[in-house]
Amino acid sequence: MKVLQELDQTFSDQKLILALGNFDGVHRGHKLLLEEMCRFASRLEAVPAALLFYPHPQQVLNPEKAPGLIIDNEKKLELMEALGIEAVIMLPFDRQMAALSPQQFIEEILLAKLKVTGVFVGFNYRFGCGATGTPELLLDYGKRLNFYVRVMPPVILNGTPVSSTSVRSALLEGDISEAKSLLGYWPVIRGRVVPGDGRGKKLGYPTANIQVPEQMLVPRSGVYACQALLEGDFYPAVLNIGKHPTFGCSRNPLIEVHLLNFRGNIYGAKMEIRLFQRLRSEKKFASKQDLINQIRKDVESAVRILEKIEAFSVC
Numbered sequence: 001m002k003v004l005q006e007l008d009q010t011f012s013d014q015k016l017i018l019a020l021g022n023f024d025g026v027h028r029g030h031k032l033l034l035e036e037m038c039r040f041a042s043r044l045e046a047v048p049a050a051l052l053f054y055p056h057p058q059q060v061l062n063p064e065k066a067p068g069l070i071i072d073n074e075k076k077l078e079l080m081e082a083l084g085i086e087a088v089i090m091l092p093f094d095r096q097m098a099a100l101s102p103q104q105f106i107e108e109i110l111l112a113k114l115k116v117t118g119v120f121v122g123f124n125y126r127f128g129c130g131a132t133g134t135p136e137l138l139l140d141y142g143k144r145l146n147f148y149v150r151v152m153p154p155v156i157l158n159g160t161p162v163s164s165t166s167v168r169s170a171l172l173e174g175d176i177s178e179a180k181s182l183l184g185y186w187p188v189i190r191g192r193v194v195p196g197d198g199r200g201k202k203l204g205y206p207t208a209n210i211q212v213p214e215q216m217l218v219p220r221s222g223v224y225a226c227q228a229l230l231e232g233d234f235y236p237a238v239l240n241i242g243k244h245p246t247f248g249c250s251r252n253p254l255i256e257v258h259l260l261n262f263r264g265n266i267y268g269a270k271m272e273i274r275l276f277q278r279l280r281s282e283k284k285f286a287s288k289q290d291l292i293n294q295i296r297k298d299v300e301s302a303v304r305i306l307e308k309i310e311a312f313s314v315c
């Protein structure tokens with residue numbers, strides 16, 4: 001899959017079908033849109049591609065209120081490639097881009113630069129200055145200027161449309177099973193292992209502290225059964241998102257994971273954690289030994305949950 005960051009490298013010798021959107025999470029609604037677009041492009045012998053903005057427009061326009069991101073760019077590209085997308089254009093989003101009117105976006109970017117044969121958008125797609133561009137405007141332009149426009153309806157699950165917002169709410173509530181239903185895959189946390197206070201080893205449960213970029217959404221605090229992907233291998237694991245009240249609260253919640261059946265120094269390593277189930281809230285324990293006893297129970301619960309998941313092969 002090609003990843004382009006400029007509009008100068010065009011697809012002039014091939015037809016281009018483009019999905020427009022941010023695709024945070026690449027959830028089941030996004031997946032249907034992208035799959036449908038790939039089928040359509042294949043019939044036309046065109047390149048199925050996606051146009052995204054980076055950083056997420058909300059993070060440029062309204063950083064204080066921007067929602068946390070469900071997945072990072074690397075994961076997004078991985079998921080898109082798996083669906084058959086052949087090229088992703090990641091346009092830098094700055095104030096100049098934000099000032100383009102919907103008409104300019106269509107005429108200057110989609111038509112003049114990219115020469116699209118067609119575009120696919122979701123029913124609630126908005127674009128251009130002040131988010132004033134709508135799917136109807138695209139349909140209207142498509143008819144007049146002769147390019148194909150498909151507006152995909154929402155995917156409905158249990159009566160509500162699947163959306164990045166509903167995935168975020170589920171993660172903020174710690175409802176992993178709901179988030180998984182909406183996403184179509186187990187939610188993940190990705191980051192790098194950084195040093196902590198060196199307390200975990202003394203408790204008998206060393207924990208890799210995971211540093212995630214600050215724009216990422218952090219799921220609800222608490223203890224989770226999970227699986228860690230480290231250098232190509234999967235390990236059953238337990239995760240704590242919290243402030244360690246037993247030892248005096250840290251300022252921000254820390255994300256730390258104890259890998260079962262593993263020993264080694266992994267400071268600096270990249271890790272992906274798949275969340276399976278929230279087990280409990282973090283607690284202030286009266287003694288170190290009470291915390292150790294509880295972590296032992298957490299490990300036992302996690303092992304049972306992971307066995308069940310493997311038995312039903314839903315990983």
Ligand SMILES: Cc1cc2nc3c(=O)[nH]c(=O)nc-3n(C[C@H](O)[C@H](O)[C@H](O)COP(=O)(O)O)c2cc1C
Pocket residue numbers: 196197198199200201203205207208209223238239240243244245246247256257258281282283284285291295298
């Ligand atoms: C499965 C698990 C559950 C945990 N639960 C709690 C808890 O309920 N309360 C608490 O204060 N700390 C809890 N912790 C955090 C430990 O206090 C923490 O791992 C320890 O302080 C090590 O921190 P360090 O990585 O900075 O050395 C938990 C850790 C794990 C791995």
Ligand SMILES: Nc1ncnc2c1ncn2[C@@H]1O[C@H](COP(=O)(O)OP(=O)(O)O)[C@@H](O)[C@H]1O
Pocket residue numbers: 193194195196197198199200201202205206207208209257258259260261262263264265266267
């Ligand atoms: N089973 C394991 N799970 C997680 N980390 C482990 C494990 N075994 C060894 N480690 C290593 O130990 C470190 C965690 O030990 P810990 O005493 O909690 O220190 P820190 O406070 O620096 O995280 C991890 O970052 C990793 O390098």
